[in-house]
Structures are given as structure tokens and as C-alpha cells.
Amino acid sequence: xxxxxxxxxxxxxxxxxxxxxxxxxxxxxxxxxxxxxxxxxxxxxxxxxxxxxxxxxxxxxxxxxxxxxxxxxxxxxxxxxxxxxxxxxxxxxxxxxxxxxxxxxxxxxxxxxxxxxxxxxxxxxxxxxxxxxxxxxxxxxxxxxxxxxxx
Amino acid sequence: xxxxxxxxxxxxxxxxxxxxxxxxxxxxxxxxxxxxxxxxxxxxxxxxxxxxxxxxxxxxxxxxxxxxxxxxxxxxxxxxxxxxxxxxxxxxxxxxxxxxxxxxxxxxxxxxxxxxxxxxxxxxxxxxxxxxxxxxxxxxxxxxxxxxxxxxxxxxxxxxxxxxxxxxxxxxxxxxxxxxxxxxxxxxxxxxxxxxxxxxxxxxxxxxxxxxxxxxxxxxxxxxxxxxxxxxxxxxxxxxxxxxxxxxxxxxxxxxxxxxxxxxxxxxxxxxxxxxxxxxxxxxxxxxxxxxxxxxxxxxxxxxxxxxxxxxxxxxxxxxxxxxxxxxxxxxxxxxxxxxxxxxxxxxxxxxxxxxxxxxxxxxxxxxxxxxxxxxxxxxxxxxxxxxxxxxxxxxxxxxxxxxxxxxxxxxxxxxxxxxxxxxxxxxxxxxxxxxxxxxxxxxxxxxxxxxxxxxxxxxxxxxxxxxxxxxxxxxxxxxxxxxxxxxxxxxxxxxxxxxxxxxxxxxxxxxxxxxxxxxxxxxxxxxxxxxxxxxxxxxxxxxxxxxxxxxxxxxxxxxxxxxxxxxxxxxxxxxxxxxxxxxxxxxxxxxxxxxxxxxxxxxxxxxxxxxxxxxxxxxxxxxxxxxxxxxxxxxxxxxxxxxxxxxxxxxxxxxxxxxxxxxxxxxxxxxxxxxxxxxxxxxxxxxxxxxxxxxxxxxxxxxxxxxxxxxxxxx
Numbered sequence: 001x002x003x004x005x006x007x008x009x010x011x012x013x014x015x016x017x018x019x020x021x022x023x024x025x026x027x028x029x030x031x032x033x034x035x036x037x038x039x040x041x042x043x044x045x046x047x048x049x050x051x052x053x054x055x056x057x058x059x060x061x062x063x064x065x066x067x068x069x070x071x072x073x074x075x076x077x078x079x080x081x082x083x084x085x086x087x088x089x090x091x092x093x094x095x096x097x098x099x100x101x102x103x104x105x106x107x108x109x110x111x112x113x114x115x116x117x118x119x120x121x122x123x124x125x126x127x128x129x130x131x132x133x134x135x136x137x138x139x140x141x142x143x144x145x146x147x148x149x150x151x
Numbered sequence: 152x153x154x155x156x157x158x159x160x161x162x163x164x165x166x167x168x169x170x171x172x173x174x175x176x177x178x179x180x181x182x183x184x185x186x187x188x189x190x191x192x193x194x195x196x197x198x199x200x201x202x203x204x205x206x207x208x209x210x211x212x213x214x215x216x217x218x219x220x221x222x223x224x225x226x227x228x229x230x231x232x233x234x235x236x237x238x239x240x241x242x243x244x245x246x247x248x249x250x251x252x253x254x255x256x257x258x259x260x261x262x263x264x265x266x267x268x269x270x271x272x273x274x275x276x277x278x279x280x281x282x283x284x285x286x287x288x289x290x291x292x293x294x295x296x297x298x299x300x301x302x303x304x305x306x307x308x309x310x311x312x313x314x315x316x317x318x319x320x321x322x323x324x325x326x327x328x329x330x331x332x333x334x335x336x337x338x339x340x341x342x343x344x345x346x347x348x349x350x351x352x353x354x355x356x357x358x359x360x361x362x363x364x365x366x367x368x369x370x371x372x373x374x375x376x377x378x379x380x381x382x383x384x385x386x387x388x389x390x391x392x393x394x395x396x397x398x399x400x401x402x403x404x405x406x407x408x409x410x411x412x413x414x415x416x417x418x419x420x421x422x423x424x425x426x427x428x429x430x431x432x433x434x435x436x437x438x439x440x441x442x443x444x445x446x447x448x449x450x451x452x453x454x455x456x457x458x459x460x461x462x463x464x465x466x467x468x469x470x471x472x473x474x475x476x477x478x479x480x481x482x483x484x485x486x487x488x489x490x491x492x493x494x495x496x497x498x499x500x501x502x503x504x505x506x507x508x509x510x511x512x513x514x515x516x517x518x519x520x521x522x523x524x525x526x527x528x529x530x531x532x533x534x535x536x537x538x539x540x541x542x543x544x545x546x547x548x549x550x551x552x553x554x555x556x557x558x559x560x561x562x563x564x565x566x567x568x569x570x571x572x573x574x575x576x577x578x579x580x581x582x583x584x585x586x587x588x589x590x591x592x593x594x595x596x597x598x599x600x601x602x603x604x605x606x607x608x609x610x611x612x613x614x615x616x617x618x619x620x621x622x623x624x625x626x627x628x629x630x631x632x633x634x635x636x637x638x639x640x641x642x643x644x645x646x647x648x649x650x651x652x653x654x655x656x657x658x659x660x661x662x663x664x665x666x667x668x669x670x671x672x673x674x675x676x677x678x679x680x681x682x683x684x685x686x687x688x689x690x691x692x693x694x695x696x697x698x699x700x701x702x703x704x705x706x707x708x709x710x711x712x713x714x715x716x717x718x719x720x721x722x723x724x725x726x727x728x729x730x731x732x733x734x735x736x737x738x739x740x741x742x743x744x745x746x747x748x749x750x751x752x753x754x755x756x757x758x759x760x761x762x763x764x765x766x767x768x769x770x771x772x773x774x775x776x777x778x779x780x781x782x783x784x785x786x787x788x789x790x791x792x793x794x795x796x797x798x799x800x801x802x803x804x805x806x807x808x809x810x811x812x813x814x815x816x817x818x819x820x821x822x823x824x825x826x827x828x829x830x831x832x833x834x835x836x837x838x839x840x841x842x843x844x845x846x847x848x849x850x851x852x853x854x855x856x857x858x859x860x861x862x863x864x865x866x867x
Contacts, residue, residue: 001406018406021426029381029424034373035366037536038425039487040568044808047487075366088364095356095773098781099230100363101487101536107364126816131807133487133537134230135784136777137818 006067009077023059023067024048027074035075035104046130049105050074056112075104078111086147087111094143098134106130110144120144163286170216171330173287174209175279177225177264212241212283218311218324220247223257225265226272227508229538231837232774233272235358237280239770243350244284244342246308249358259510259530267508268543270737270835273770277833281342289336294329295321296337303337345768345830354773371491371505371533372565379493379561380409381425382554385432386417386574389800391442391660394418398436405431412557416574419554421562443660445800452797453478456582459602459655463586467596470588473685477677478862480794482578483810484666488536489571490547495561500527505548506535513545517552540665544576572810573802576664577795579604583677587647587685594685597647599678602655606663644735645700667785668841671736679732679846680860694719694731705765706733709742712763712825717744726750730851734843737835739766743843749855753866757787757848760819762840767831776824779840783822786844788813794864
């Protein structure tokens, strides 16, 4: 079985896995990093949303082979020690979560959006595809807007 | 709502322990606890019973030496915020810091009310949880008074400690051993009057918010149970399809595959990772026999439902009629966390971890499925990634137990999203005919006849997979508090004269289940559409007409609130409009006003939602607002886009790509919730908003497009 090395949340890791094994199962089943959630396996619910070299990806449809030598960031790698990322803090301040299952993905999608544009419009926020079955969308919108250009 | 607070005292018991541990029975009718004999009868007030036996049927509170207050909760947290609400009740009465209170979920008890549903968790826990904490506080104060040789009435409590007049403090943890020995507290153990509440009623952030945003919150699939390997099941292409033969040689030969076993619903593959399990599943060569519905598609289901609707009868002489005929499609629960269960079944015992609204029923069913006595089966209740009624059933847990037994090893079994939507449970499709008869400007008769699909089990084999939707539906009704409002259409929200209802059913071998707000989600939605059409027929405004015909002034008050806050009647450009609807249930009531942009009738967007709710005492207004927001999105989804088609015995949809639950671009740009002030007993809230939101969305769409919405979802 081939071996793949990449940087996960700032630390180098190496896994033995088939080349086509989705990053999601590499993270969850081999590395026991369970923040990214399975919700569909086909990239449409986006509960697993994480970052590859700082850009948003859905690990359920990204083969591990594509991650070789690159930087993978999951929800677990977002905070700086005990200091939460401003988006995580905004999620707490707005009490966004209900069941919480989609929220790691929602937060990673919001962080990626705020990297692309520091003052997202409603239309920008509308383009976030992540499903929240509890329907927390309005608080997600408020939380994203509250972060603003300062971060 | 104006229901008075219960004056009943809840018996609180002390459990023999080295730390302060008290327990209270649960359930509306509970008057004593299993294994507990009240001693000192006649002394009145909370008793000091030493319970040496079981803690069944009890809410149990322990103060640890490390100054943690731990309450094992016989309910499940699926996002509705019950752990936060209970932590607030406990913190309030103990004068503990909220951060010092832990609310782990209790594993399945041997007996007692461990059912989460019917929107009754807060109302059923409010009195016992506060009585429990008030008793614990009284004992802690008494223990401190003895330690300090001070009069107990001089002592105060705050921030998880007892405080003396001279400023000395003692944490609850430092007093717990002494408090455990106190039988008769020297200060009153009564819960505070509402006027002294500082935690209850204060908008509070979820207690698990930080765990969630850091990815630490653990669901069943995140557990590491020694040796439990990822497991998936190959399922038939049609509902209830039967396995004829399977050739698993190729699958077994694949790397990482640990076992391939027949399961009730198909063939299970146990592997080292879910990737390996899915890969091996996909190379199984299976011959399936078609399920019992293989000849059935939507058109036939709809025709059979239409034919099963009882007659409306003859209208009263001399009246004019407003009629409507409505259809609702099947809807998936589709919680974000697909059904997942970890099962470790051995020859002499079994242990299962999963998220369940009915863990005691699940334990009994699992025990009989694997051939063990119930006492040998432990069910650990995990937090759930959403439910909406789906976790009343325990399909995956029974399946996981059977696979674990067959494979002779622990398994972590997960349904794929495809499994969840194609073989999971659904809100039943239904058909409605409603007729309002009016004369002299008032409604004198209102009849609502309906038919919905009901589940039969004989040929489907679904029963063995856990939970009967019919029973669950009955249970969710039984779970209502006695004070809860009338069933929809039973007596009527409105002064509509003679109100009648009758229902028929079409029995099909389909996996059905109670979906948030159960029958009200369709029944009351259809009725609120007709109410708008009656108003139009009488030439009256939809809000004004409701105001003058509603029976209950609390409902009028929430309607007035949304009408004023939402600027009812404001001018909007062509293609945009407002809609309103109300609902009363679970001892609570709600109104919803929405604005919709249906400039493109095929791509409607609800832009603004205003809701107002009267739920009696709102323990956590911030959590209540979240529940209302969720029901608004449920209303938007089920009315506009989200439903399931049946094609030749199978569900056509298979993921969120085609089951169109709302995404951010479908959610309102603005949402506001108004919580009516009340000191009444808490009512139910989790399901309350669905019918009002759905009705308001349909009414706004009708007004914006000049159409009469009749079949839901509208874009399907």
C-alpha cells in the first residue's frame, strides 16, 4: 500500500492508504481526527468541509493522493491553542449551533469565505452550500457578518 | 399561556453515597420512586429517604468532591438544547455557576420515562429538576452551618459555594461528604419563586457550544470502542426488497475486509475503514427480489390516498362554501448525522452506543433480537446530530447488534446518506379535503377529512429493524402533558361553529415515522391556508379575520405581536407578499409572519420571518429562539422544495443533492423571534413552530403569485 505524507493541523503525518481513499476516511478512521463529519460522501452536504493549503475542500471527495506534501487543516487545527479563531468565537457569541453536527464544516466554509473576501455580502453568504438540517442559517449569517474585516 | 404553575411537590430522595446524591422521580404521574419507601411520612416537604437500591425512574443529581454538579439526564440531546435548559434549572436552584454543572445523558434505565418526544422534555423536567437542586442546596447550606457553627438562615449561596456573613466561603464540593449525611435540612428546600430567578429566563448560550465549534463534541460515529470496525450494509434497490442470493467472494478477498454477513435489511460488510467497507460493499454480487411496492409509484399512491379520504358530507343548508383539497408528499427526516450505532454483542451480554429518543424500548428490542435478557444489554445514549423524530426508531441499532452477533465482533455500523433517504423513515404522504361553511359573514361549520399512508409490517420486515411508527406516533401523543392544547382540528383554534374531522388511511409496507410536529405539520398547515381563503371570501383581512375568530386570547396576542413587529399589510412590490399563520399545541402557541419574493414563482425566496411564541415560562429564550428558527426553515423547506418521490417501489431521492432541504440561499435574510412574557408553567416548544411557519409560507406564496397552493412541496 502506498504511503502519503502531508501536514495535518501543523504537524507532519504519514499514512499507508490506497491512493483513491478519500481524505475524510483517512482523517476519521486512520488518524482519528473526527471533527470533519460524514454527511453524504459525495460532496453535496459539506459537513466534512476542511482546508487544503488554506482553500476549502470536501474531504469526502478528495483522494488522499491529492494531499501529498500539502497542508490539511480541519476544525481541530483552527484555534491557536486555547484561543479560538474569531469565527469560532463568533459562532459561540451568536449561539449558532443546535445539534452541532454540520458546524465544523460551516465554520471551515465561513473561514474560507472570509479569506476570499473580508466583508462578505448577503449574496456571498448565500453561496455557502453547507446544509444545516437544524436550520441555523440566520445565526450563521449574523456570525459571519460580525467577524468582519478586523480578522 | 396562562396556565398556573403546578403546586404539586416533587418527592426528592437521598441516595446512599459518600457524596451528596439526590434523586427525584420523573413523569407527570410519578408520585414515588422505584425502590424507595418514604420514611418519616407525615413530616411533609421533601423527604429524607435513604435509597439503597436502584436509581430507576429518577433524575439523579450528584455533587462531586471536585465541585462538579452532575445530573444524569434520562433524555437525549439532539440539538434541541435540553441539556442547556436542565443545566440552567439546576444552576438556578443550587446557585451554582452554569459552568460547574454537567449534564451527561443517562444510559437506558430498566424502567421509567426515558422518552424524548412530544415536545415535553422541559415541561416534564421543570418541577423535578428544580426540586432536586433546591433539596441539594438546603443540605449543602445545612452542612456549612454545622461546620461553621452558624445559624443556617444566615448563610447564602452563590457561584457553587456557601458564603457566611463574615465572608468565609466553602465550595459545594468541600461540603458534599458532610451534606450526604444530612437527613433533615435546616433551611427550606423549596424552589425559588419566579421573581427571584436569575438564570431561568435569561438568554443563555448552549453549554456545549465550545465543544461543538472546536470539533470535540462526540457523536456515535466518533467513538473509539475497542475493536469496533466500520460497517456498512448493501440494501435492496426497492423498499422492502428481499435478498435472494449473494456472492461475496470478491468482497471478502478485498484488502481490509474483516467480515461479510447477512443482515436483516441486506448484506453487511465489516472492514478496517469505511472506505474499505464501501468498496467491498460495491463488489458484492447480490440478487434481489423486488419489494412489495415494486409496482407502485407516486401517481398510484396519490390516487389511493384521494380515494381513502372520508366524505365531507353535505353542507348545511343556506351556507356558502370555501373548499380546499391538499396533498403533501413524503418527507425524509434526513438528520445531518446519519444513523450510526456501535454494537458489541457477546454470548452473555451486549453493549450498544447510539443516539436514541426511546432507549428503553430499544434495549428491549435489541435484547430479544440477539436472544439476551434485557438486563444483559446496556444502551449508552449518545448526543445526536439532529433527529426531528428520526431517533424515535432504532433501526440501525438493532441492525448493528445483529451484525455484531453474526460477525462475532464489535462493529461501528453506519447508514450511508443514500441508505438514510432511500430506506429511512419518512413523514407519511397525506391528502386533505377541507370545507368551511359560512353564512351571514361567519363560519358556521368547518370539516377537515384526510387520509395518510400508514405502515404495515407483515410483509415488509421493517419491524425487526426497530420501532413501529404507529406506536411511536401514539406515544408522542401520549407524551403530551394533560394541559396541552387540543389535537389539531379536535375542537378548533377558531370559533368556526360545528367542527368535524375524520381520517382514513392507505396501508403500505413503507418505513414511516413521526416527523417534527407529527400530523400538525400537514393538518394545521392546510387549515391555515383555508383560513386565509375564508377571509378572502368574506372580503376580510387575514389578520383581522383571525383576530376576531380565534378562541384563545394568548393566540391573538402572538398574532398581534407578529402583525405589528412584521408590519403586516405594508406595501410590497409586485411578486412579493406577506403571509401569516398561527398554531396552538403542547400548552403553547405561536404565530408566524413571513415575506416572500416570488417574482420568479419557480424560485421563491422567503426573505423575512417574524415569529412570536407563548410557551409559558421560557427557560432559555435563546434556545427557544433557535427552535423557532429551525421550525421556520422546516416550514420553508417542506412547503417549497423538500419532498420524496416514490418510483416503482423505491424512493427516487438519494442525498441532499435531490432532497432539497433549504440551504443558506433559501433561508430568510432576516429572522426575529418574540417570546411572550409569562410566569405560567413551561409548555412545549421544539415542534411548535412547524405548522405556523409552513402555513405562513404557503399563504405568502399564494398572495405573491395569485395562486392557490394545493400540492406540497410546491417545486417538486
